[in-house]
Amino acid sequence: MTLRTLLAVILLGLSTLHAQAQQAADEHYRHVLTDFIRPGFAALAEEANRHAAEWAAYCQAPSPEGLAALAASFQSLADRWAEVGIIRYGPSSQDFRNERFAFWPERKNAVERGLGALLKHPEALDPATIRRQSAAVQGLPALERLLYADGQPDAGLGSDPEEGVRCTAGSVISANAAGLAADMAAGWAAAPGLVTQEVRAQLATDIVTAYAILKDQKIEAVMGKDEDKVRPHAGAFWRSGRTMRDISQNLAGLAAVSALLFPYPPDDIALPHTTKTALGIAETIDDLAATAGNTATRNEAVLLRDAVTAAADRAIIEVPSALGVTIGFNSLDGD
Known part of the structure; x- marks a missing residue:
């Protein structure tokens, strides 16, 4: 075998190894996309819809049983986010969806300040208004702040007109969060199969x-x-x-x-x-x-x-x- 032939064989072998490595990397990516990202965000969207429905039901007729169901739904939604929220790129990052859905770590008490401003103007509590607000009041941290007091679900939530405003805020913010989750799920479902x-x-x-x-x-x-x-x-x-x-x-x-x-x-x-x-x-x-x-x-x-x-x-x-x-x-x- 001549030196030129030997070099050609070596280069061909290296090229084949490189192609195999890239094929394996592409396959690894597809597995994560197909078996983790897409189903994970679909589950998140489903749970976010359920949580928004729990807010609407509770605010219409507050009860201890309804509050327990609302808190359990929040925990389930936060679980789904904790699992799949590690994915921050692509449809998750578009329009700052990741930050709007779960604004954390919180800086300068942004959630409390943002909620305080919202609750002073209950007439402006609607989905369009929420979407124009700070990311701090659009998702899970704001919902947690409205729902929990002293580490437990707040039994006073929705019990009087003042608390009713908080309930309305929770309903609107949870609907906004459900919209964000749906957008992320739809974006990932439509993500191109071509791997780069x-x-x-x-x-x-x-x-x-x-x-x-x-x-x-x-x-x-x-x-x-x-x-x-x-x-x-x-x-x-x-x-x-x-x-x-x-x-x-x-x-x-x-x-x-x-x-x-x-x-x-x-x-x-x-x-x-x-x-x-x-x-x-x-x-x-x-x-x-x-x-x-x-x-x-x-x-x-x-x-x-x-x-x-x-x-x-x-x-x-x-x-x-x-x-x-x-x-x-x-x-x-x-x-």
Whole structure:
């Protein structure tokens, strides 16, 4: 075999390997799109519609049973969002739908200030008005603020004219949230089947970012550097008592995605295992904020933080490789 022939064979082999790698990356992306993103956003839209209907029913005839059903519906909707809200690109980002549906982390008490302004003008509480307002009053955080008081569903909601205004606000905001969820679901359902390097990179960036948000903003921000620096109100959805539930559902979503990216992981792929490990630890913790003065709970929180850190470290390496891309930042860094 001549040198020229040998080089041709090598180049052909490399080209074949590259084509096979790209084909595998495209297939990984399609699995996540078809088996996680599309059904996840469809379920979100369905739950958002159900929640809006619960608001309308409760406000028409307030009762303890109706309030319990409304709160349960809120928790189910927040669960669906925690699972699929890790996907932030594409139809999720169009028209700032992601931020409008779940404005978090909250800055400068934006939800409270926005709701205060809305409730002063009940005559303006309609879907068109809500869509023109700050993202802080268009979705789940605003609904949580209206529905919960002192960690429990507010028994006074809708009980008098003043409370009735809050009920009306909840009905309008929940209808707006249902519209946003429907738009996201429709956008993903219509997303083109053609896979490009750009969309693979966007998916990889969102997955890596989701691990970073969990570690930095949802765990470390609450537990602090030591027991004296615990910040319960830094947690997501602390008013409705679902800070840990939100973390667990985030990890459940990430575990589902990692299983689709690595259905038969070789020995050198650790992400599915590390994510499941973190999820298992999260499901044993009732209250992440209860780490002040409680050594056992503090130790559990440290285990969770370390497990999520390990998963995040693997995600940075393994997710871009599975999707055939290189990323140098997460979506929180800007570009």
